[in-house]
Amino acid sequence: MSHYSIKTDKYTAQLDEVEDKESFKVLSMNEDQWVVQFKNTIHHCEILSFDPASKSYTILVDNQKVSFNLMDEVDRTVEDMGMNKVIQPVLDQLKAPMPGLVLNIRVSPGDEIEEGDTLLVLEAMKMENVIKATGKGTVKEIKVGQGDKVDKGQVLIQF
Numbered sequence: 626m627s628h629y630s631i632k633t634d635k636y637t638a639q640l641d642e643v644e645d646k647e648s649f650k651v652l653s654m655n656e657d658q659w660v661v662q663f664k665n666t667i668h669h670c671e672i673l674s675f676d677p678a679s680k681s682y683t684i685l686v687d688n689q690k691v692s693f694n695l696m697d698e699v700d701r702t703v704e705d706m707g708m709n710k711v712i713q714p715v716l717d718q719l720k721a722p723m724p725g726l727v728l729n730i731r732v733s734p735g736d737e738i739e740e741g742d743t744l745l746v747l748e749a750m751k752m753e754n755v756i757k758a759t760g761k762g763t764v765k766e767i768k769v770g771q772g773d774k775v776d777k778g779q780v781l782i783q784f
Contacts, residue, residue, distance in 0.1 A: 719780070724749065725747040733767070734766060734767060
């Protein structure tokens, strides 16, 4: 028998730790709607969305939206080990991916950069190439100016 947890933004509850299992009853259900009794209160519940890959649910409980993830023992172990966290790369410098001409610089020293932010526009072979951040960081120094010709591998921005 598997033991499950419900995880929301604010708390995690172990379903096998519920004190009084007899206090929860499903009174009726059809399709994605249920009427349940918890202790002495009746609740109307409806599934709004479910993603089987992430086991995430959004349900409406008495007209209040609740989002949570259903986690089994393996999911909890993976989370406890920190193996499900996405590590975002931290930038240290941006190098020119090709020789070209700097058309436009879209950042300034001190700017906080996130992955996907546009850093500059480089013209190469009569095409404009938008160069985007591959991680996050803070712009320390811009080593080129608008109109500068650059070589492949040349450092353009220091983070």
